[in-house]
Amino acid sequence: MASFRRLDHGAQWLALFLCLFALKSVSGQARYSIPEEQPEGSFVGNIARDLGIDVKRLVSGNARIVTKGNRQYVDLNRDRGILVVKERIDREELCKKTTPCSFSFEMILANPIQLYRVTVEVTDVNDNAPVFPKEEIVLKIAETAAPGTRYSLETADDPDVGVNDIQKYMFKSSGNFKLEMQTQSDGSQIVEMVLETPLDREKNEEHSLILVASDGGAPQRSGTARIHITVLDANDNAPVCSKQVYKAEVQENSAIGTVVTTVSANDADKGVNGEVTYSFSRVSKEDKQLFDVNAKTGEITVTSKLDYEKLKSHQLNVRASDHGSHSDTCKVFIQIIDVNDNSPVIQLMSFSNTISEDAPLGTTLAVINVHDDDSERNGIVECSINSDLPFKIESSLSGYYTIVTEEELDRESVSEYNITLTVTDQGSPPLSNQKTIQLKVSDINDNSPRFEEPEYIWTIPENNSPLFSIFTVHATDADWGQNARISYFLEEMYINGASLSSFVSVNAESGLISAAKSFDYEQIKKFGFNITARDAGSPPLSSVVSVKILVQDQNDNAPQVLYPVQTGGSLVAEMVPRSADVGYLVTKVVAVDVDSGQNAWLSYKLQKAADRALFEVGSQNGEIRTIRQVTDKDAVKQRLSVIVEDNGQPSRSATVIVNVAVADSFPEVLSEFTDFTHDKEYNDNLTFYLVLALAVVSFLFITCVVVIISVKIYRWRQSRILYHSNLPVIPYYPPRYSDTLGSGTLPHVYNYDTCRTTDSRKSDCKFGRAGSQNVLIMDPSATGTMQRIQSEKNILDEPDSPLEVCFSHTFL
Secondary structure: OOOOOOOOHHHHHHHHHHHHHHOOOOOEEEEEEEEOOOOOOOEEEOHHHHHOOOHHHHHHOOOEEEOOOOOOOEEEEOOOOEEEEOOOOOHHHHHOOOOOEEEEEEEEEOOOOEEEEEEEEEEOOOOOOOEOOOOEEEEEEEOOOOOOOEEEOOOOEOOOOHHHOEEEEEEOOOOOEEEEEEEOOOOOEEEEEEEOOOOOOOOOOEEEEEEEEEEOOOOOOEEEEEEEEEEEOOOOOOOEEOOOEEEEEEEOOOOOOOEEEEOOEEOOOOHHHHOEEEEEOOOOHHHHHHEEEOOOOOEEEEOOOOOOOOOOEEEEEEEEEEOOOOEEEEEEEEEEEOOOOOOOEEEEEEEOOEEEOOOOOOOEEEEEEEEOOOOHHHHOEEEEEOOOOOEEEEEEEOOEEEEEEOOOOOOOOOOEEEEEEEEEEOOOOOOEEEEEEEEEEEOOOOOOOEEOOOEEEEEEEOOOOOOOEEEEOOEEOOOOHHHHOEEEEEOOOEEOOEEHHHOEEEOOOOOEEEEOOOOOOOOOOEEEEEEEEEEOOOOOOEEEEEEEEEEEOOOOOOOEEEEOOOOOOOOOEEEEOOOOOOOOEEEEOEEEOOOOHHHHOEEEEEEEEOOOOOEEEOOOOOEEEEOOOOOOOOOOEEEEEEEEEEOOOOOOEEEEEEEEEEOOOHHHHHHHHHHHHOOHHHHHHHHHHHHHHHHHHHHHHHHHHHHHHHHHHHHHHHHHHHHHOOOOOOOOOOOOOOOOOOOOOOOOEEEEEEEEEOOOOOOEEEEOOOEOOOOOOOOOOOOOOOOOOOOHHHHHHOOOOOOEEEEEEEEO
16 A cells, blocks of 8 residues: 555544545545655655556556656556656645645546556655844844844755744844744744843944754754844834735736835934834845835835746745834735636547547547646636547546547558647636647448449450450449558359360459460351459458350351352353253352351352353342343353452452353253363373372282281181191181171172262262272273263253262272
8 A cells, every 4th residue: 555644533534535536537546655856766665566557558558658748757567567766856846835746647447448546745844944034134223222122134045844944043142132932823934033131232233143953854054144243332223114015916817017005114213213123024036036125115026937837936035124224014915816728638538549440339549648736717628529520529538638539440441540639728818728639530341342334345356366355344342451452363163164274364453354375257256255353351241243245246157159069070050041041040159158258248249251242140149141132143051250359448359150051951961061072181181090099999909919818817817726636616706707608708798989070170089998899890981970960951950969970980
C-alpha cells in the first residue's frame, strides 16, 4: 500500500469522500508522500501493487504518465511497476508557502484504455536558511524616545514551512533594547525592537545589534542582520497609518502603471520630522516585480503583467516612515480579478491515425485532454467535432474526451476524414481553439472485381497467326492495394474434345486474350468460355464473365468443281444433237465454295471455247446452253473452258474443261473421241504408264516365284526330315496359298484397268487387288471390255452422266 501522510480524523473522512467521488470517473487512484530534494531514481511507490495491476499489463498497455505543463517530476518504470523520481523536486519552487504541497498526474494504459490518477505529496526538508532582506538595518532613534517604544524590524524570509520555518528571533547583544514578537490575526508575526532604557545621545550616539533568526529544523539553520542605530535629537512622534489593512482589486489584464490603491499615514510632528515616506516592507521578490509604491504619495501601481493563473492574490506590507526613526506599517491585500485571457488548450493523449472500415460501432479513435487556465466560467469549456462525420465525442472524465465511431464506415465511399476539434470556454467574450486530426480508413476485401461489360463478344479473322492478340478484358475493384490487385484466369473446359488452353490464353496481369493457334472458319465458327477475375485479398473475391469469340471467314478456299468430274483416266463428253434448238441445256457446271458469305458467292464465265458463238454459260447457275441453232458445219468435238470465281477480296477461281460432242449417234462420238485419244501427246504418256505398270508387275511376279520355290524347297527338306524320323507327315501350306488345279504355281492374279472417258485425253491405270482366280485372261487386241455402253437416247436424257470407256488388262 502507498505510504500516506498521517491526517487527523476529520481530514481522513474528507479524503475518503473525495477518493470515492473521483473513482466514478477513473479506474483507480493512488497517493504517495516523498520528501523534497530526493535524487533522481529514488523510489516513490509500487504503483502496480497499489493499483492491483499486473506488471505485464503495464508493458502490454504501453503505460505512460501524462502531466500538465512542461515538468515531469516522476517517471514510471514499467518493467518493475514502480514510480521513481525523474528530476529534483523543490517544494519551495513548486508550492511556495502552500501546505500541504502536492502534484497530480494521470497514468494511461491502452488496449483497452484505462486512466489512473496519482497524487504525490512533497514534504518539506530544512534546506533553506532564514535570509533577511538587508544585511544591515539602519535606524535613527530620537533620544527622547521613551522606554517601551517599539520599532518594527525587517523580518527574515525562510521558504521552508512548518517546523522548518522561522521559529524565533533573538539579539546577540541587546544593549538598551529587547526583542519581542507579535502574532497578528492572519497568523503572521511582527518582530519589534523595544527600548528598555532611555537613550542618551551624549553617552552613546550609535548602537550596533546583531539580529538572529532561527528555524526549527534539524539541523537548525539561522540568518543574521546587523542593526545600526543612530540616536537623533527629539522627534518624538511616529507616523500613523490611516488604515492598518487595505483591500483592493485589480484585473489581471491591467496595463502597466495602473493605480491599485493609495496608502496614507499622518505624523504629528512638524517640519521635516513630520514628512512621511512610503516603502515596501517584507515583500517577496515576485511582488516587488509586480507592484511599486510612490514614496511621496503612497500610490501603489502595477509595474508588470499580472497573471491570475499564477497567483490569485498578493499581500504587501507598506511602511510609513518619517525622517527620523519613527515608522508605522500597514497591510495591503490585492485580489487579482480573472479575465478570459487564456484560450482552451487541446492535447491528444492517445490517437491512431488509421481505422479499419469494419470497425464496430463505439470504437475509440482518440483520447483528448482539454483544459483552460482561467477560472470559474472563463475556465469551463465545451468540446465538439464537425457534425457531418460518422463520429461522436463523449466525455469520460473531467477534462477528458473520447472520439468514438457512431456509424459504419465504408472506405470505398470515404477513405479519409479530417476531424476538427473545437473547444470553447464560457467567458465573455468566449475564446476557442481548434485542432484538426486526419484519420485514414484502412481497407478490407469487401468488394468483388467488376468487369466493364456483362458479356464480351469479339470477332477474330480466321488464319490468324498464333499468339495473335484478340482483345483485353478489364475488371475494376473498388478496394485498395492488394485487395484491388486483379488476376485473370481461364475456366478450364473442352471445345470439340480439345482443352480450352489449346485455343486461347489470357495474361494473368493485363487480361489480354491471345490466340493459341490459327483458327479455321471451316472447322470452327464460334466458341465461348468464361474468364475469372480474382483479387489478391484474404480471402480472395472473384467474378466471372462470359466471352464469345466469333471466327470471321476469309476467302482462303478456291471454288471446287463437283461436276463435271475432272479425272485423268476418263473422257467425259456431253452429247448435243444437231437438231438442238436455241437455249438447249447442254450440261450444268456444279461448284461449291466452303467459305461463307460473299466469299462463297460463285459466278461462272466462259473462258475459252472452240466456237464462242454456239454456247454460253449462266453467270449465276453455271448452266451451259446453246445460243444459236446447231448446224451440220459445227465440229463434232467442242472443248469449253469454264472459270468459276467467288466474290471474295481477292477472289479465287477454278477452271473446268467441258467436252461437248455435237452428233446424232454414239458411234460417231466414239469414233471421233477414240481418234482423239490417240494423239501423240497422250499416247506417249499412256505408253510410259503401261511400261511402268508392266515392270512393277513383272518384279512382283519374279519375287513371288522365288518365294514359292523357296517354300517348296523348305517343305521338301522338312518332309524328308519327317520321313526319316518315322513321324506322321502333316502337310503344311503357307498362309493365303491355294493349290489350284494341282499346278501350285501362282497364289494370286494381278490385274489393272485402263479407263478412258470423253473428257480426258489421258488414261488411268488402276491396279486392282490380288484375286484367287486360276485362269489367265488376256486380251490380245488390247481393246478391252467396255464396262458401260448405253444407248444414245439414254445419254441424251442424262446430260449429267459422263461417258466412261474402261479397258481391263490382266497379267499373271
